[in-house]
Amino acid sequence: MQCRRRLAPLLRAPPPKTLLPRLLSRLVSSSSPSSPPPSSGGGDEAGDGSVAGVAVKQVTRGNLAEALEELRARVRDAAFVGIDLEMSGVTSAPWRDTFELDRADVRYLKLRDSAKRFAVLQLGVCPFRWDPAKSAFVAHPHNFFIFPRKELPYDSSSHEFLCQTTSLDFLAKHQFDFNTCFHEGISYLSRAQEEEALQKLNVLHHDGLSAFPNTSKQEEDVQLKSTADLLFSERMKIRFNEWRDAISTNPRVDNHKLGSNKFTTNQFQTVFFKMRPAIMLDGFTSHQLKLIQQVLRKNFRDLMYVSTFGEDETSEKRVVYTDNNEDSILLMKDVQEDLLRSRKVKVESAIGIRHVIDLIASERKLIVGHSCFLDIAQVYSKFIGPLPSSIKDFALAINRIFPHVVDTRHLMSASDAVQHLMRQKSKALSSAFSLLCPAFHSTAGEASIPAPVRIEVEADETMLSCFASGAKHEAGYDAFMTGCVFAQLCAHIGVKFEDFTPKENLEMNKKLKKYINLLPPSFNSGTVLDLRTGMERPDACYKLRYPAAVHDNIVLIWGFQSGLSAKDIKGCICKVFGPASVTTVFSIDSTAVLIQFSKQESVNDFLDLKATLEKQDSAISVLHPLSTILEGGQTRAANYDTYRDICSSSVTKYFFADQANAVCSASDTELRGENVDASDAPGTNSVLDETARTLVKQAEGTQHSSKKQDATDISCQDILDVLQDGKTLFGKQTRRT
Structure with missing residues (x-):
């Protein structure tokens, strides 16, 4: 009985803190295909399977600092890092x-437009560390919520972005x-925005120093229009004079005497500021504060009005006693330096989620993404700066920041x-994951292959409340899936991880190296x-x-009738x-098409013929x-x-036609590159006139040979034959000119 009593508290005690994450890690580890972990019940789209529970760390602005510190060690030890964006x-x-x-x-222009207009809502980062003792990769998926908001109070800019329904x-x-x-998402400053903010701070700091001691000359006097203003100003003058006299007559005055009832009220609190006696002003209106500043400027050379900000961003107004002019200058320099430091701290804090990008870039690890060109462009646009104007400059800039990227x-x-x-499989991430990683994603009714590389998910033992079971199309879980697929693909191309050591650089592996930095x-x-x-080079x-595009042979047509299809347009041209x-x-959309001719000269022939037909008001x-x-009449x-x-x-x-008309509206003539206007081409009108005359002659000949037959009975084929002859003559004469 006594033994049972001693054991009872132990039986009721909760398990140790380290036990739960270990159990969770075992549940989600891909130890063997024959014993997959329990399913979490999360359904894959189109009902093609279920996803096993994977602990993904959820990071918001509330726990960013702790998560960043933990992630730093994870990335440093990682062989590669999977990324994904939502x-x-x-x-648009x-x-x-x-x-x-x-x-x-x-x-590239289209991708750059997308990266500029749309926001990043989630960033998924998943470091994968090779553990030789387990002969497995250990993954640490993180899901960062992101929302751009105004973090700097002196920054007048605001974030705007599009949402696609x-x-x-x-x-x-x-x-x-x-x-x-939206509520807890982490904001950010790009490197360019940070540099701009710091430049503004330096300008403000320089202006603040240069403005003193000439501020009094630059400030405009406040007009004392009412009796209340006169009485208030006089009362402030008397009050400050009494306080200053008390300070100047007793230089050893202590804080107890300064805080006596004679000088301290609800609106006047006597304190020390920068080792100097001061009065904290509280409860005054903005107009009254302007009157106080005017009283000080005109009557007290040794009393300084100082405005600072507290820790909670509330404004604090003080009147500070200084010994002389040099002491006043020194005080203002100290205040400006403090203000500059506090603002720099705010800028550092506003960097937010970009700290994660800077961390990954500084470690120069292998970055793994899936169809990640737009993701990389978004990372650059949001966290580095405006995207370069050309795709070549963009590629070189990315390579400097992330020297090893694989898709x-x-x-x-x-x-x-x-x-x-x-073979015959979709290359979508979820499909590849279900095929290559069956221990995490079992597909009902479809055979899967054994995963050659073991992968375990390890949760943080101290912050389990921040973890949630990952789901597809969550950035953190997609980054995990991307890394898992990559590990299996590496094994299939001959990378032997059993010979891999944590100190080796995976990106230098001979089997893998030829696929890196090709997106x-x-x-x-x-x-x-x-x-x-x-x-760029062709993908074999x-x-x-x-057919292979020959862009010099392509004509853009837009603004035609809504019922006209691409096939109809091709038939007319042929x-x-x-x-x-x-x-x-x-078809670009329902309002525009791209036509590729077999010959380059057909482009100019078509544009000239179109322009001439539009200017002719004749049967032709x-x-x-x-x-x-x-x-x-709207076709261009x-x-x-x-x-x-x-x-x-x-x-x-x-619609593209509306876009084209908006862009081209500044020009009275059609934008046709370097083509000459058809009306200025020598011989163009004569060619069409000759075509028209030929058509008339053929009509007359037909009418003469069959007097009983009306001239309107000319067959359509006859007309087309004459038009074809006119086109041939037109082309020859145009080329001669």
């Missing part, structure tokens, strides 16, 4: 999507916590072994960008859906230029096959460089 949107208009026909500079709806369907994001989507395509493994700008670009050189594994004249027709303009495209056309200029504009309209 954003408020991707494209459908035509700002990247297309296969986009040139590299146009594609489809993106927000997508996040909401995956239980994104908008309340935590798992590109890694899936680059290796024959992985391509065989991923596809978009999933349909058909190219990879080398961050080391800033040059990408299968083009359209009737004039021949059936093989057009190699590609691509009505009967010409291009009249279908030109119907309505230009070369590919104009398309680039339209995409580079800061203006954003939903």
